[in-house]
Amino acid sequence: MPFQPLTQEPEIQRRWLETGAFRAKRASELLPGSKTFYMLVMLPYPSGRIHMGHVRNYTLGDVTARFRRMRGYEVMHPLGWDSFGLPAENAAIKNGIHPAIWTRANIEEMKGQIRKMGISYDWDREVASFQDDYYRWNQWLFLKMWDRGDVFRANRTVNWCEALGTVLANEQVVDGKDERTGHPVTQKPLEQYFFKTTKYADELLACMDGLDWPENVKTMQRHWIGRSEGARMAFDLDSGEQVEVFTTRLDTLCGVTFMALSTEHPVIEKAAASDPALKAFCDQVAALSREERLTSDEKLGHRTSVSAIHPFTGEKVPLFAANYVLMDYGTGAVMGVPAHDERDFEFAQKYGLAIPKVIESESAWDLGTLVNSGEFTGMKSEEAVTAMIAKLGDRAERTTTYKLKDWGLSRQRYWGTPIPTVHCAACGVVPEKPENLPVRLPEDVAFTGVGPSPLTTCSSFLDTPCPSCGKPARRETDTMDTFVDSSWYWLRYLDPKNTELPFAKAECDAWSPVDLYVGGIEHATMHLIYARYFYKVLRDLGLASGPEPFKKLICQGMVLKDGSKMSKSKGNIVDPDEVISKYGADALRLFMIFAAPIEKEIDWTGFEGIEGATRFLKRLGRMVDDHGLSADPLPAKEQLSAEEKSLLIKLNQTIARLTDDLERRYQFNTVVSGLMELSNALADLPADAPHRGAVLQYALEAFVRMMSPVAPHVAEQLWSQLGKEGLCMQATWPEADAAYLQADEVLVVVQVNGKVRGRITVPATATEDQRREAALACPEAQSHLAGKEIIKVVLPPGGKLVSIVVKG
C-alpha cells in the first residue's frame, strides 16, 4: 500500500481510540505486582496553537509511553492545561472576549492539533486549572496549609503601577515603566500571602542527591536554595538600639571597621525620619530600577549619626546605609570587614575607612590563622568562631540562612484561583469554611485594562458573611500565582473526578512518583522547586507518600529556526500543523527524534530533514509491499545461508541495542539510526536467499514493532500488511534471541603500541590463548613486530581486540 499519511493516520487514530488503547488503569484495577510507568510532560499553557517545542516534548513522551506499554508496563500518560494567567486576561481586554471563552477555544484548537500527532494520551484524565473542579482543590489545599501554619501574610515590596492599579512581574517592567503601556512603575510595599517554602529548604536540598536529574538543573536548584552556614550576632548602637548581622566569617570580628545596613532596614528608616540627607540617599537608592542596580556595582553609602559598639574592644565604628546590602537576605545588615571581604574592601576604600588585617592566609578572602585579634590571636578560623561565640554569650549563635525566599502567591488579577479568605472588621483575615468551596470566579465582570482587578468592584463576589462571626464581610480579591496550579496537577490526573479529595491516596501510592518528567529547562528552578515543595507538604498532610515527585527528569532542547528562537515577532515560525498536513505526523515525529539528542537544540534550517524521514517511511512501505506475506516457519540456524544468518544477527543486536537505548539510556536519536541501519540490512538481503520469505517475515515483524513507538501510524499499517491481528501498539516488544547475538566468527583488531595494525577473524569460541597466537601471527602485525622485543600482550574483556606492546 502506498504511503498516504493524510488519509491513513486519522483512520489509525480512530482505531486506537475505539480500542481504548491509551486508557490508564485505576489503582483498584492494577494486578498485584504489575509494573507501572508514569510518563509526564509539563503542563502546557493554552496559547492557541501548538509549536515545535510542544511537538518535540510530546513526541519524546509518547515514544517512552508506547515503548513501556509494549514492554508490559501499565502506563499513565495524561495531559492537561495550565489555563489561568495573564494572556487570557489581556486577550479579554483587547478583544472583549471573556477569558473562559478564549481559553476553552484555545484548548479545543490545541487538542485537535495534538490528536493529529497521534500522541497516546488518556484524555479521560484531562484537567484544566481554570475549571472550578480543579481550582477548588487549590483552595482546599490552601486552607489545609493555613491550618498547619504553612501560609502567612506579610508586607513585601512589589512593582506597582498606579495607573493600571496592579502589580507587575519583573519581566513586565522596562526602564521603570510598564512595557505595554509605558505607565510609570514604582516600588511599593503590599500585604500579601506567602507559602513558607523556607521551612523545607534543608529537605529540598538534601533530597536532591538521590534524584536522577540533569546535573545542571540540580546545581541551579542548589544555588537557588543557597544554603549558607554562619552566625548571627547583635551589635549595640550608641543610640541604645541593637542591630543583628549575619556573617559567615565571625572569625574576622576583630577586623570590623564599619557597619552597613540596607536602606530599607528599620534602624535606617527610623534614623532617616530625622535626617533629610539620609532620607534623600535612601530614596535615591530605592528609585533605581532593577536593571540599574544590576548593571552598576558601584558601592554607595551614607554615614548616619549613629555608631555601633564593638563587643570586644568597646570601640565605636560608624554605621552606614549602603546600596549593596540587601534587605531580604540574612538580617539586612552587614558587619564591614574590609580586609577580608571584597565588597567591604571596595566600600572602605571609597569612604576612607581603616582596613586592618586580622587573618593570615593564602589570599585575603580565605580562612586562616588570626592576627591582631587580642586573645584570639593565633587561633585557626574554625576554633576562633567557637571561642568567640562562647565569649559573646547571648549575643551570638550559629545559624544558617538561605537565598530561597518564601513564595509570594498573591496576584492582584482576575484570572486565577481566588484565595479563599475573608476580611472581617471584627475577626481580621479569616479562612473560608471548606464546605463553602469552591470560591468561584464571578463571570459577569467587565475587562477594561485600567484600574484594579474586576474582582475588587464585583459586589456579588465581594459581599460574604464572615466565616467566623457571620457578620457582613468582604472577600479577599487576590488570586493565586499560576505556579500553584502547576505544583500538583500531575496528582489530579491520577484521580481527576474525585469530589471528596484532590486525589485518593491509593492512586498516588499506585502511580507516584512520576518515572519520567520531560519539559523545558526554563522551569529548572521555579516550577520544579515549587512542585517539590508542594509534594513535601502533601506528604506531611498525609495525602501523598514518598519524598520526591519526579524520579527522572529530562530537559529537552529548544527548536530553533536559523539559529534563533521561533517567534511571531520574528515571523520565523514553522507551524507543526502545516507540516503534519503535508508530510504526516509520523514523518514529523521521526525527524524530531532523529535530528539531535534530546537535551540539545534542533535547528529547523529547512525541510530536508523531514523529507529524509519521509523517504525512510516510504522505503519501508515498499519493502513490505515487495515482501508480501510468508507463512513459512523460520528454519533452524544451521539451515540458514550466511547472509540470512548475519541479517538475523544484525536484527537481534539491534533489538538489544534499542531496548537499552529506550529503557536505560533514554537516548532516542540512536533508536532511529538503529532502525535505519537495520532497514538497510533488510534491503541488502539477496533476492535469491534460500529462506528469504521466512527470514524477512520474521525480521519485519520485529522491525515494525520496534518502529512503533516513534512512527506508530506507519507501524500499524505495516503490521496489518504483515498479516498480524490486533494493534501493533499492543503487541509485545521483541526480545533479543541470545542464539543470534554473536556471529560464529568475530573480528579481532590487532594493535601494536596502541596503533591499529591488522584485523583478523577468529571463531567466536576461540580462547584467549588462541586469540593471542592468531594476533601475533597476523602478517600486518608481524611487520611491526620484526626485530622488536614483545613486552606484553593485553587482551581486554570482550575479546574484540588484542594489544601488543613492543620495545626497540
Place this chain on the structure above:
RNA sequence: GCGCCCGUGGCGGAAUGGCAGACGCACCGGACUUAAAAUCCGUUGCCGCAAGGCGUGGGGGUUCGAGUCCCCCCGGGCGCACCA
C-alpha cells in the same frame, strides 16, 4: 565576578576507556526517463600518484590504549548575579 555545560567532516550527529566519523542531510558521479520529478546504485575527514601519514578547539598528564578520565589554556552557550 561565581557556577554549570559544550567544542568531532560542508551540516545534524554516532562511538557505554578498545577499528573515530555509524545513521541521516547536503554535494558530486552514474542508472532509469524524450525530459524532469520520484526512485535506485556509487563517491565524499585532510595530505599524498602511491606506500603511507595526519586527524575529535590548543597544550600537558594518566593508561597497553583517550573524542571519552585528570590539569592548564582558548572559544561558545546557559544559569545566578553585591547572598555578607
